[in-house]
Amino acid sequence: MTVVERAPDLRPGGQAVDARGIAKEVIVRMGLDAAVRAACTDTAGAYTVDADGQVLGTFRADDDGGDGFIADIEILRGDLSQVLYDDTRDGVEYIFGDRIAELAQHTDGVDVLFAGGDRRRFDLVVGADGLHSKLRAMVFGPHGRFLRHLGHVLAFYSVPNEFGLDRWLLEYQDQESGRSALLRPIQDATRRWLCSTALRPTSTSTTATSQPKGACCVSGWRAWAGWPRTSSRTWTTRRTSTSTRLPRW
DSSP states (O other): OEEEESSSSOOOOOOEEEEOTHHHHHHHHTTOHHHHHHTSOOOOEEEEEOTTOOEEEEEETTGGGGBSSSBSEEEEHHHHHHHHHHHHTTTSEEEESOOEEEEEEETTEEEEEETTSOEEEESOOOOOSOTTOHHHHHHHOOGGGTEEEEEEEEEEEEEOOTTOOSSEEEEEEOTTTOOEEEEEEOTTSOEEEEEEEEOOGGGOOSSSSSOOSSOOOOTTOOOOTTOHHHHTOOOSEEEEEEEEOOSOO
């Protein structure tokens, strides 16, 4: 097996990955349960609050056998990559700093041209390069044919631990505007702030080429009536909630 990563090394960070149900069984069968749990975010649960910070609901990581709103196995994407890499590096070929530039499928394999100039043949090529996969576009065509925006925009950034969070996540939802915000602790003692905005149906496009405009400016947003310190922050990463629909694989 060969894994190709265009970055020069493993990519750190990323959002949290939750393991529930059969995903936990897969981790156990891979022999990685202990390693994954050791690298988890160690989130104990979540509180939903009103604008004044009053607790409306409590969700614990052990609810529903660990498969509830907060999963008992929750790990940052970069940490999960590190666990997988450490376990497979001796038996898997990893190529960093390169990418697939061209490919041609034949009855007995796939010919691949790498951006670095190497040409190789593989039995199977699997694209795992994200929502806007360039590999998928090579094989199936432009993104606009397959991506559908779901009317939700997310913005992520880190803030100091002004609220004294310790293993507990806070979530607020404004019922009138549809906006919500989330404060969550992560292992390195910083606190990650997640802010999301639900869009009006008239401003939601069904294609990937016309994303909603003006929907994810977090700087100066005052939906957090009780938490003004966070509303002056500016987002550093924007994501749209999008589904991929392919007629075949």
